[in-house]
Amino acid sequence: MFAENTIILDNGASALKISQANTDIRILPNAIFRSKTERRRNFISNQIDSCKDYSSLFYVLPFQKGYLLNWDVQRQIWDHVFGKEVLNLRCPETNIVITEPQFNFTSIQEAMNEIFFEEYEFKSILRTNSTTLSCHQYANENQDEDCCLVVDTGYSFTHIVPYYKKSKIVDAICRIDVGGKSLTNHLKEVISYRQLQVMDENYVINQVKEDACYVSMDFYRDMEMCKLKGKENKVLRDYVLPDYAQIKRGYVKPLDEISSNSKKTKSQEQMIRLTVERFTVPEIIFNPSDVGIPQMGLAEAILHSISKCPKEHQPHMLRNIILTGGNCMFPNFKERLERDVRCLAPDEFQVFITQPKNPTTYPCEGGVTWSKTQEIQEHWLTIEEYQEGGQAACARQFNDI
The missing domain is CATH 3.90.640.10 (ATPase, substrate binding domain, subdomain 4)
Incomplete structure (x- = not known):
């Protein structure tokens, strides 16, 4: 069962989505702000709510071009979120599911492992992608389906990630440099x-x-x-x-x-x-070449990703497309994408796109769902296993999820 001491942290480049036990999912800014009217004060994450003037805010972001590079800033934000003001965690008694970008750099993964185990001393961690959490949520809602294709259009990138039986088809992942x-x-x-x-x-x-x-x-x-x-x-x-x-x-x-x-x-x-x-402005996701980005639009990228999947999976992928991320909340996004994909897909295949009620928190919901199953037990890495096996243990444990 989902323990009281487990949290899900979807660590996005723009926002943190957090679920603690069975509480509602909270969305907090993943940034430190400085206001022109209160220059001497830094607003960390949700402290921005107490700022009186949002004009000309200066952002200090931990993520650059989609990857976590500014560790000092991210540590300040995590310290604030895990501390008394927000979650009030006792980390040595807590398990954490933490998300990372697709194809994250090894050096960043190793730094995350060190921080969560050696500095915060979490009881156990599970490092994965937000699309994997979305896949688990969709699989729970559609138990007769083995395939799904997650479209994650976030702050820095738009990723298209196909799954078969909750496992990523890595060679078919596509990325559009628009977010x-x-x-x-x-x-x-x-x-x-x-x-x-x-x-x-x-x-x-x-x-x-x-x-x-x-x-x-x-x-x-x-x-x-x-x-x-x-x-x-x-x-x-x-x-x-x-x-x-x-x-x-x-x-x-x-x-x-x-x-x-x-x-x-x-x-x-x-x-x-x-x-x-x-x-x-939203048209850029569908036609990046409009602003000089020489890449496929979203519908073409979806078909390209599906074309790299095994042929027997392709029709199932087309009828199990899931939209996640803040950009798909534009009015008409789902309808336009469904129409564009339908125009490009083979006539004999069905096209069906699912947009969750809240596409931003859907991965976090998936983390909660997954945490309630026995299946997740084999993916946890405990602090004792880390102390014994080090970074090699993390690489083995989190390689395929």
């Missing part, structure tokens, strides 16, 4: 070029992206609509920026309040007008 960070950066550049200098406003523009952007089901039709004037332009939206006095978080103005008549605009509101940016 949430790329989309936010592109939106910052477009708004800064056309309207307002926002290159330092990571936090605010990320909210603009989440609140206003969507995936187009007909790209050229939406482009034509953006040429229209007034109420005929159904894409046009005004986004009211926060001033951190009256407005704590920005928001999209209702369509009926949009007007070229300045009398309808409150004098204290600072707004940006969004048209093509609303759908051209």
Whole structure:
């Protein structure tokens, strides 16, 4: 059974997703922030909630280009999360499931092993990928299926990972170098070029992206609509920026309040007008070449990954595609991807895509599900086994999961 002393830590490049025993999953920022108004203070992870002004936040991130490189920052965040303010863990009595990126570097894996065993002294650890946890959750929900293909579109990358009987088909894994960070950066550049200098406003523009952007089901039709004037332009939206006095978080103005008549605009509101940016930014995941990234789009990458799987598994992969990660929460994401994959897939095969209720926490849910089974017992590595076998024991234990 899932013990009280087991935690699941999905250690993403942008956010930590944590489940402790049977408590609700918590999502905390995986960063240290500095505010221009409170320069002397660092906000570690969820301490950012107490910041009064989110404008021009300076981010210090432990991850660079998808991999954990800044250990000092990550240690401060883990110390905060494991400490009294958040989880209040007694590490020597605790088991931990910790996620890492696909194809993680050996030096990073060894550093993680040392920190969790030698410094925090966890009772036992299991180091795996978030897609593996998603696979276990899906397998639990669909026990008659042996195959699944996990699409994990996160902060730094988008990975496509096929599984057969909960084992990765390593040679068929695909990666697209587009993630949430790329989309936010592109939106910052477009708004800064056309309207307002926002290159330092990571936090605010990320909210603009989440609140206003969507995936187009007909790209050229939406482009034509953006040429229209007034109420005929159904894409046009005004986004009211926060001033951190009256407005704590920005928001999209209702369509009926949009007007070229300045009398309808409150004098204290600072707004940006969004048209093509609303759908051209998420489009990068489907067509990375739009911004000069010479890679396949998501639908093509899925078919390419499936083509590298054994032929008898391919039809099963197509009907068991799972979407995880924050980017798939854009409106129309699932419908657009299902349509694009259907166009490329052989006619005789079914295409079915599952989007969980919360794609961001789905891997963490999978970790909880897996932890309740006897099957996980063989994958734990205890601190005694580490002390006896060192890094070689970790390499053997975590090689295939």
